[in-house]
Amino acid sequence: MEKWTQISEMDRYLFGEGTHYQIYDKLGAHPVVIDGQAGVYFAVWAPHAAAVSVIGEFNGWDTEASPMEEIENSGIFEAFLPGVTGHPMYKYQITTADGRSFAKADPFATYAELRPGTASRVYDTSHFTWNDQKWMTERAKKNPVQQPLSIYELQLASWKCPEDEGSALYNYREAAPLLADYVKKMGYTHVELIGIAEYPYDGSWGYQVTGYYAPTSRHGNPSDFAWFVDYLHQNGIGIILDWVPAHFPRDAHGLADFDGQPLFEYADPRKGEHPDWGTKIFDYEKHEVSNFLIANALFWIERYHIDGLRVDAVASMLYLDYGKSDGQWVANRYGGNQNLDAIEFLRHMNSVVLGRNPGAMTIAEESTAWPGVTARPEDGGLGFTFKWNMGWMHDFLDYMSQDPLFRKYHHNKMTFGMTYACSENFILVLSHDEVVHLKRSMLEKMPGQGDDRFRSLKAGYMFMFGHPGKKLLFMGQDFGQHREWSEARQLDWYLLKDTCHKSLQSFYSGLLHLYRKHPCMYENDYTWDGFQWINADDGDRSIFSFVRIAPNRKKNLLFVCNFTPVDRPDYRVGVPDKGNYTQVFNEDGLFGRGKKKPVFPAEHSECDGREYSFAYPLPAYGVAVFEFDLPALKKPTKAIAKKAPAKKSPAKRTSRKKSQ
Secondary structure, X not given: OOOOOOOOHHHHHHHHHOOOOOHHHOOEXXXXXXXXXXXXXXXXXXOOOOEEXXXXXXXXXXXXXOEOEEOOOOOEEEEEEEOOOOOOEEEEEEEOOOOOEEEEOOOOOOOEOOOOOOOEEOOOXXXXXXXXXXXXXXXXXXXXXXXXXXXXXXXXXXXXXXXXOOOOOOOHHHHHHHHHHHHHHHOOOEEEEEOOEEOOOHHHOOOOOOEEXXXXXXXXXXXXXXXXXXXXXXXXXXXXXXEOOOEEOOOOOOOOOOOOOOOOEOOOHHHHEEOOOOEEEEOOOOHHHHHHHHHHHHHHHHHOOOOEEEEOOHHHHHEOOOOOOOOOOOOOOOOXXXXXXXXXXXXXXXXXXXXXXXXXXXXXXXXXXXXXXXXXXXXXXXXXXXXXXXXXXXXXXXXXXXXXXXXXXXXXXXXXXXHOOOOOOEEEEEOHHHHOOOOOOHHHHOOOOOHHHHHHHHHHHHHHHHOOOEEEEEOOXXXXXXXXXXXXXXXXXXXXXXXXXXXXXXXXXXXXXXXXXXXHHOOOOOOHHHEEEEEOOOOOOOEEEEEEOOOOOOOEEEEEEEOOOOOEEEEEEEEOOOOEEEEEEEOOEEOOOOOOOOEEEOEOOXXXXXXXXXXXXXXXXXXXXXXXXXXXXXOOOOOOOOOOOOOOOOOOOOOOOOOO
């Protein structure tokens, strides 16, 4: 064994400590040459197994043909099979001490058989050809918190499909140019991909993973996916993956009871099972399990050059009683409901991933008011780069769904978000979860009929872009999809033949380009230096006005949003200072070439508690953005500048139970 073993004593020690961050180069299936013989080295962690063998296409799935040997009572079994070439299918046949025998897919497999098949495939992912060096170099120099981040969330399988080919899906190489063209034209900075890690059931959307290290074979092989990433990077587009370290399914070929006993999950079902979702919860206390997940995060970011991971269902990880009734959960050692193992895991993961990869990001989908999600671990935080602002999303959607006549009674829904906007590094999200399960599409949430729906939605999108926080929108909502999203069909692209849908798409694209052009909309997202209300209290007219201020106080923007179908032909708005205010955007979109930009000089006339103001015509559902400069701030001489006010946290919200 000593001649061909690939796992050293140090490898085993680091794995046991939970700090072998390239364990995926040791466990799994790896084409190697040993003593001049080419073949595949297999290694699997199965400490409760009495015996393990490799079965596959190369040995006729014979359970006795390729037995594996345990390495010095480590729980790791290994075998070298000379002569195995290509990308054959395989599994591990596991036999327990009580005589049970069953086949499992490889937890570290980098490629999987196309569903409904469940076997793993041999694939070497260590030799991709990359041409995105410029992107990667520039990424490492940037702080994502101070950069524009406008995310296009999509599921590749239902985004766009080949015409007239039934249920056929685009290969990664076919989809990349189509997606890059759309994203660049629209003006998004990043895409966020749902359902890339291999999963067996289409209806889970990819949130019940069986192949954590394998890009789904629905769209091709691992080299195809690497090409996809490389192509988008060369076109200036970042890539975020949905990542699911919270739970995994019970499928017989997957991680559940992997070696005949709970291994990747907690043994106690009160800790190890989600009753609502029917899934298993990872045992974060086991160093090897923590290592499996942290190495997986690094695998996507370092081997596949992924720019960020959006971590799903973080609330379900943090709370031991998440989605559970009395008697279904067990308290921690202090009697509380916090999962101390998961907290430590998240801090460890974020520290390692972000510490090793400057410019990369981790994003928490966290639906409660857990403090310090984006604070540093050394300061008691979890260490994420960003947090989804679920509270803002629910308030925003509740307000937008109201009849305009009654929006004045819900005015605070739109202003409340600013009371805690600086407490975390937030992303404002209108995600896939909000356009499924009878929640209706964004357009269908709007009250009224016909053009009023489109104009109301435009006003909502404008408010979202003006509000501090990075941005995310799910596919189809930028052109007004009528139907709810379904993973079983592509978007209704034919709607773009209609003038109203095309106008909405053009409007949203204009917002994206306005956003990227003006640093005041993203550089000061998480400090009160970058935002001022002009009028947050005009509930009777359902109008909001505020300004975004750049660090250099140049090219600042004044936003005005009217959420009623009432024209205001002589609307007057207060402004921060004297000077000219140039209108750069309205309900028709950007003022571009050939379209003269109206200029409004500020008058010495009090309005909105401001010394200066100007008047202009504000249409029904009208929106307006005005560009202006402010004089530089004078540096304090003797007086010490006052400290910024303490950050506030939002009121705790009820945990959201995700349908999967």
